[in-house]
Amino acid sequence: MRIFLNHACLVFKIQINTHDGKRRNYFMYSSFLGFPVLLCTPYYEKPDGILVYYKAEVDPAYIGGEKALNRFLKDNLKFPADAEDEGLEGTVYVDFVVSKTGEVSDATATNYTYEKTDNQFIVEALRVVNLMPDWVPGSQNGEEVNVKFSLPITFISR
Structure with missing residues (x-):
């Protein structure tokens, strides 16, 4: 100890x-x-017995890096029409798991700021995260592991 x-x-x-x-x-x-x-603990266990790390020695990475991730989000996110008409903006924090094979799963929206986020933004952010291609998985002690990842997605009216 x-x-x-x-x-x-x-x-x-x-x-x-x-x-x-x-x-x-x-x-x-x-x-x-x-x-x-x-x-x-540095991980939690899902009901099916699979371990998911909160933080790994090597974090998962989007293939192509941050610029490629931003390009993917820009190309796939659609600003909800009703929110645009109302002049709404907001940030959705999406938590998801990058599996040891790189697959994105278990996407959920969380509210770290305790600000009210319009449901239209949450639905759109989750839709796009669930479209993501495989990532480079994270690793712990030289082995690929499942890692929880959090991604803020901001909707700004233009």
Whole structure:
């Protein structure tokens, strides 16, 4: 176990050997102010038993890089007509999983800013993310893994 001091918080890094012989890292955060301890893992397990990392050593990447991703979004996103007529704008944060084979799946819209986002934008953002071609998968310890990815998509009226 390692202990780190981070401002008003203790961070414990614990390595545990699992039943399959692999070593997993867990992080515990404990505040000096009496807040509860939080136990975090670098991944979660889907109901079907598949592990998905929140953050991998090597993140997934869109084939062709950020410029190619922006081109894909520009070519495929359609500004909803009703939203344009009403002069609406907004940002949709889409979370999705890039599988160990590069496939994009499990797209969901989240609201990190707690601002109301028009449903038309959410529907369009999810439609386009579900159209995406395969990505270069992320990797952990030299092995390709499933990684959760978050992409903000902003709709600006022109």
